Amino acid sequence: MTDTNSLEHISAEGAVYYLFGATGDLARRKLFPALFSLYKEGKLSEHFAVVGLARRPRTNEQFRSDLYDSINEFCRYKVDDLELWERFSQHFEYMSLDINNVDGFRELNALSTELDKKFDIPGNRLFYLALAPALFGPVSFNLRDGGMLESSGWNRLVIEKPFGYDLPSAQKLNEQLNQVFKEEEIFRIDHYLGKEMVQNIEVIRFANAFFEPLWNNKHIANVQITLSETVGVEERGGYYDKSGALRDMGQNHMLQMLTMIAMEPPSRLHGEDIRDEKVKVLRSLRGYGDSEEVRSHVVRGQYSEGNAGGKQLPGYREEDSVDENSTTETYFAAKVFVDNFRWAGVPFYIRTGKRLPVKTTEVVVEFKGMPNNVLFANRHDLAPNLLVIRVNPMEGIYIKVNAKKPGGDNEVQPVSMEFCQSCMIGINTPEAYERLIHDASRGDSTYFTRWDEVSHAWSFVDRIAKAWKEDSSDLQHYAAGSWGPEAANELLDKEGFHWWPVNGQEEDNVIWITNSRK
Missing domain, CATH: 3.30.360.10 (Dihydrodipicolinate Reductase; domain 2)
Structure with a gap:
């Protein structure tokens, strides 16, 4: 069991963060600024990488430019230290992904192996699904079938509300997730x-x-x-x-x-x-x-x-x-x-x-x-x-x-x-x-x-x-x-x-x- 008191001041473990819906409003307004604030305050170790995932094409340079604009507009910290910004932005990669195509997840798995080596990450994976609830199940299945859950570290799934539309739809969604992830690996966000x-x-x-x-x-x-x-x-x-x-x-x-x-x-x-x-x-x-x-x-x-x-x-x-x-x-x-x-x-x-x-x-x-x-x-x-x-x-x-x-x-x-x-x-x-x-x-x-x-x-x-x-x-x-x-x-x-x-x-x-x- 996790003792919340003992974890309060511990920095995050090294991990690859996968942001599904990386070109969306939530990522721009909340997720990118949050990651920058954590990094600036020393709550993210240097052993991390962030992979932005969405359907539309983007180069790494375009993605990092979007990231820069997001932080300067919405983050409580601004980019006033260019050396720190350069270190931070080098941890971000972008990949265009069709979430219905399992072959794309196999390519993502190959990229993950490269990032593990580049940033000395012990195989930990955090999947953040800023997507419609109907996509939670299909993405989870493709993460499994694409080999994304076979690394030596932990796997965690973070999902946004709404979790279903009513109890039957929530039960169906939960059954899908439980085919891939254990309950203790599922983190359902209520930002309040x-x-x-x-x-x-x-x-x-x-x-x-x-x-x-x-x-x-x-x-x-x-x-x-x-x-x-x-x-x-x-x-x-x-x-x-x-x-x-x-x-x-x-x-x-x-x-x-x-x-x-x-x-x-x-x-x-x-x-x-x-x-x-x-x-x-x-x-x-x-x-x-x-x-x-x-x-x-x-x-x-x-x-x-x-x-x-x-x-x-x-x-x-x-x-x-x-x-x-x-x-x-x-x-x-x-x-x-x-x-x-x-x-x-x-x-x-x-x-x-x-x-x-x-x-x-x-x-x-x-x-x-x-x-x-x-x-x-x-x-x-x-x-x-x-x-x-x-x-x-x-x-x-x-x-x-x-x-x-x-x-x-x-x-x-x-x-x-x-x-x-x-x-x-x-x-x-x-x-x-x-x-x-x-x-x-x-x-x-x-x-x-x-x-x-x-x-x-x-x-x-x-x-x-x-x-x-x-x-x-x-x-x-x-x-x-x-x-x-x-x-x-x-x-x-x-x-x-x-x-x-x-x-x-x-x-x-x-x-x-x-x-x-x-």
Whole structure:
């Protein structure tokens, strides 16, 4: 078993990295910059090579020129040391490959042998498939049949979401991969698990003595998880119209953050122990029994035309490659219960959507209020205490408490004490893909999703999707630039709660005590 603590500062082993889809947007925006950052920080040894693979022809010089442009545009480090850049770029090769032709994989195997000798690599192979899920199986079979898995080192397969479209398709995909790779060799990326503040949830919970005793249904009233986007579907209309917010964000990012908040303390900081606890949470999710229960617990919406910042925004059905009669949701909110001893009765409210007013990812833990008609609660409407974890774009934590208003006669006001990580570190925080590529190269699977996590998440989501497919009458429209359908507010109103303001939308009456604000 891998001890995540012992691996934290270990440089990646020498390996050949194969980037399938090397001319695509993910490689340009995320993967190339991540590799350069790792190299610049000494987290990649000199014993590595990267082979870019795609159908279109490219020379090595053209590929390295694309690499240079990618890093200068998207990387948190720029190419300001030409000697370092020259050393780095010499590790990159390009090969045009038809992924359906096994002979091309045999040529790739011959190139790999040359790279092993050139860079003194011990036969380790990391295959990164930035491809459509339908291609994962065929590429895996050709890797095997082309001799790519017969080297003396390890083999690891890194694949992007979505992992299937529903549980049956995910099962079929997993069966294909398991014919070639063992489960411990498969690294399923959910890039939200690579974000600094998502990983910080474990530390906040398990390294602070005053949180863990309160982390249960006796003291927590509800938990709110918000993942909001200001953008529309843009050029992804064709893909998104077949996916929607539930599959695009709910099945992976939202449920993964929920498991991090709700999981029990693992017995050890081992990857498998941590993932075991996350699976227990997913097993404990209360499934919705029928379509009526889905409608009473889940709200779905689709943005119509609206206005944000003085700019007129089109409706979803007017977007490129979207069906003019589409019932695909661009927003959903749900009330979720984790039926175990710790969380019984505590609602988890999750929401995500496009064309919302603010781009943010945030977790709000609302604690139960003080007893009514006792001491200060007898004279004041006391606000509940909050713990807020800001994941993106600003990283940090704040705690909201009640305090005496200066100069007042026992007047009480909310006070927020904030730690702004982004303000201290600036924009140079490591990107999620840096952490995940580094972890995969070291064999640390802690922040990758295991098959049983994926299957339980699909089981939960499929019940919602089934109800929506049967009847689309509950689809509500919201103006682009607004916070979604009114029914999402009513979901909380029923229990006497409300959505708390998120990053950039703070309450005016709160006093901030902070490392970043004046």
